Amino acid sequence: MTGSERSAAAGRAAREFLHTALRDGLRSPTLLVLVDAGQARREPSWGEPARLSQPRGVQDGLTAALDAAVTDAPDTAPLRTLLRCAGPSTAA
Numbered sequence: 001m002t003g004s005e006r007s008a009a010a011g012r013a014a015r016e017f018l019h020t021a022l023r024d025g026l027r028s029p030t031l032l033v034l035v036d037a038g039q040a041r042r043e044p045s046w047g048e049p050a051r052l053s054q055p056r057g058v059q060d061g062l063t064a065a066l067d068a069a070v071t072d073a074p075d076t077a078p079l080r081t082l083l084r085c086a087g088p089s090t091a092a
Contacts, residue, residue: 037086
């Protein structure tokens with residue numbers, strides 16, 4: 001979708017675009033907290049870009065928490081719980 005298509009979007013299309021943008025915006029800082037807490041780590045590679053490794057439960061929990069936070073009726077409890085459980089460095 002181009003910039004002009006996004007700005008012209010209305011109704012459900014506009015909401016879906018906003019949900020995606022909000023989810024993407026929440027993902028990076030949440031991953032930084034998880035990396036800081038040792039629940040995710042960067043895996044360098046010589047042949048391809050580095051990727052982020054997360055234990056399966058953390059990865060599934062992150063996906064579900066982000067999805068719940070950006071719906072039409074958002075529920076941030078799963079995301080807050082994930083961040084709270086990440087460790088003491090997230091208390092601030």
